[in-house]
Every structure is written in C-alpha cells, then in structure tokens.
Amino acid sequence: MSDDRPADPADGVTEQDRPVTFRDVFAVREYRAVYLSLVVNWLGDYLARAAIIVLVYQQTESVLLSAASFAVSYLPWIVGGPLLATLADRYPYRRVLIVADLTRAVPIALIALPGMNVYAILCLLFVAMLGAPPTQAARSALLPLILERRKVVTGVALNASTSQAAQVFGYVLGATLAVAVDPRLGIALDAISFVVSAALIAIGVRPRPAAAVPSGRQHLLRETGEGFRLVFGTPLLRSIALMVFALTTFTILPEGLAAGWAALFHEDHSARGFDQGMIMAAGPVGFVIGGIAVGRLLRPSTRRKLIKPFALLAPTALALTVLASNAGTVAVFVAISGIAQGGLMPTLNGEFVLALPHGYRARAYGVMQGGVQFTQCFAVIATGALAQFTSIPLVVGLWSAGGLLLMIFLVARRPQLAAVERPDSPAVEVVPATHVTPGQVQAGTAGKLDR
Incomplete structure (x- = not known):
C-alpha cells in the first residue's frame, strides 16, 4: 500500500514536501x-x-x-x-x-x-x-x-x-x-x-x-562537447558542478594522506595501520550517516535550505584537524565532514539530475564524474607534494581553509532553484528555472545558455 496520502491542511505541509x-x-x-x-x-x-x-x-x-x-x-x-x-x-x-x-x-x-x-x-x-x-x-x-x-x-x-x-x-x-x-x-x-x-x-x-534517436546522432566528440556546454553553460548546473568539484578537492585528503597522517601519532606499525584505517573509514561512515539521515528524515524544502550550511561545515571540520592531537580526534572531525557531505551531495545530485533534459543525462554525468576524478587526483598529488616540505596537519588545515573560502564564494553565487516539482510524474521534465532544450545545446555556445 502506498504511503502517499492527502496532506493535512492544518499542518501546512504539502504532499510533495513530505519526507520521502x-x-x-x-x-x-x-x-x-x-x-x-x-x-x-x-x-x-x-x-x-x-x-x-x-x-x-x-x-x-x-x-x-x-x-x-x-x-x-x-x-x-x-x-x-x-x-x-x-x-x-x-x-x-x-x-x-x-x-x-x-x-x-x-x-x-x-x-x-x-x-x-x-x-x-x-x-x-x-x-x-x-x-x-x-x-x-x-x-x-x-x-x-x-x-x-x-x-x-x-x-x-x-x-x-x-x-x-x-x-x-x-x-x-x-x-x-x-x-x-x-x-x-x-x-x-x-x-x-x-x-x-x-x-x-x-x-x-x-x-x-534510447534517449538519443539514431537520426539525431553526431560525432561522439561533438556529443561529448554538448555535455560540457550544457553543464557549464547553464547557471544552476554550473553552480552545482563547481560546488561538487570544490568539495572533492579537500574531502579526498583523509584518504589520500592517511598513511602519512597515521605515522605522526605512532611509531608502532600495527598501531599505524589501525589509525590509518580509522582515518580512511571515518569519511565514508560519516557520509552514510548524513546521507541516510537527511534523505530519510528531512523534507525536500528543508534539504534545500541546508545546502549552504553543509557546504560550509564540510571544509570547516577538516580545517579543524590541524588542532587534533591524535588519530581518534582526526577521525571525529573527518566523520563530521563526511556527515556534511552525505547531507549535501545527494541533494545537489538530485537537483542536477532533475534539471537535465532527457537525452543528456548520461553525458552530463560523465562530465561531472570525470571532473570529480580529476580534482581528486590533483588534490592528492598537490597536497602530497606540499607535505614533503611541512606537516600533513598544517597542509590539510590550510588547504581546507582555502576550500572554506571557495565554498563561501560559490554558495553566495548559487542561483535559486525553482520550487515547482510535481510529485505525481516521473522526473523526466526539466526544472523550469534551468530549462535548456537539446536544440539550444546543439546550436548555442556556453554564453548563450545563461538565463
């Protein structure tokens, strides 16, 4: 039996805004x-x-x-x-x-x-x-x-x-x-x-x-380019992409630098192994907690309101690891950052998917995931190189502080998402505030897609 019941007008909550x-x-x-x-x-x-x-x-x-x-x-x-x-x-x-x-x-x-x-x-x-x-x-x-x-x-x-x-x-x-x-x-x-x-x-x-009909196919490189133009030429999609890329440049650090980080707290190799595992696992565990709690318990409107606080909490928690005196404290801060990521990323991903025209979702996903992989690789290599000249906690703290400043800038420029969502239809329509048709993507340039 479905849980979709008529909303009680007394509680002021519409059916589409009830927690799913x-x-x-x-x-x-x-x-x-x-x-x-x-x-x-x-x-x-x-x-x-x-x-x-x-x-x-x-x-x-x-x-x-x-x-x-x-x-x-x-x-x-x-x-x-x-x-x-x-x-x-x-x-x-x-x-x-x-x-x-x-x-x-x-x-x-x-x-x-x-x-x-x-x-x-x-x-x-x-x-x-x-x-x-x-x-x-x-x-x-x-x-x-x-x-x-x-x-x-x-x-x-x-x-x-x-x-x-x-x-x-x-x-x-x-x-x-x-x-x-x-x-x-x-x-x-x-x-x-x-x-x-x-x-x-x-x-x-x-x-x-298939999402793309055979008669509309072009060269694979051209179709891939259309995905880039769509993502970076549409204000909401561009905002989400930049926030996700910025987020991954500092949230990957606990995994990438865990071995060297753990070595700071113990000379015993077995103890180092435990500390390394704890630091590496803290982020994913926090992500699971945040993702389930936010996705299960909060209304869609509340999730959208928490985008900005979560975006600022994730780098702030990692920046505070510079004060940690042991691996357990590092893991706690990393877990807090993971909780913020778990609350933030699914909401951003959901907005991103819903704003895409049908037929462009796979290639837009490729743009996003490719960017995530590149930024993670860059962040680990860059911070690893910096850690050769100074301490890992200082590198992570300053890198994450820079990430906080970047996130403040990005959330301040984040466009408003149209609140029109119909709960009774599959999510194949485009959010009106970011409506971009396939024809516009093929014919226009990135600048012409701004609206």
Missing part, C-alpha cells in the same frame, strides 16, 4: 532491481580492488606496482570518462547496463586465473574498468525515469550512502580474503557479481528506447 521514506522508494519494483544491482556491483568492485592490490604485491613485492594496480581503476575516468559516458545516451540504458556488466566479467575472470602475468593483470584491469563510465552514467540517467520527482533525491541519497558502505565492507572483506585465503577468490567473486548484476537488470528493469 525508504519504503516509498523501495516500493518501486524497477528501483529495487537497480539498487540490488548497484549493491552487488559495488561490493564486487571494491572487493576485487583490494584483492588485486594484494595479488600484485604478492607476485612482485613492489609497492609501486601494487599502487599502480589501484590507480589503474581510476584511469578510464580521467583519460576518457566523459566520452565513454556519452555512449550511454546512444543506446537504451537497460542494454548498456547489461552489456557492460557481462563484458567486464570476462577480463576480471581472466585475472583470477593462476599464473597470470602482473602486466597482463594491469592491462586486463584497465580494459574491465573501461565499462565503468557508461555503466555509472546509464544508472544515473535511468533513476529519474523510474522514480517520481519527489523521490529522486532520496533514491540518490540511498545509492550514494550504499556505495560508501560498500566501499568500507568491500575493502575489508577483499583484504581479509586475499590474505587469509587467496586473492583470486575475491577477484572471481567480482566476476560473478557482474553476471548477477546483469541478471538483476534484465529481470527487473523494463526495456525503454
């Missing part, structure tokens, strides 16, 4: 299939990443090659993520998800074979990860087609929180299996997870036509 429960979202059959597919997919991915690092290190005893095996998984997004994501708009999203999962299962299964050369492992891993951009873009673009407008942000929050939880559990389980049993077991489980994920989509999601 997880029960509301899981009541949608197609969303259940997409969500279960995501859980299986992410758990397998993170489990395999941890296992492959161990496998490469066992075979070579090279820290450089084991680190390279981790970095390879991000390389496709950096070198061609937006281009690969654009492919998802050319074909039905359901087909993209199924084909990409089944295709990725093959190279991962080959990695699990005994005697595989290390350099072959790295090449196969890169080939497998080429399927990540179109898969993630198709999943993001599909969400507004299967959920009502008012449920989209809760669905995004649930997906984001689940991916963070899967990251923690996948890394722990993958490392444990790799060390205690055999790293190839974790890799084989990842290959199986792709097949299971494809089956869930095939059974639970109904076929839909």
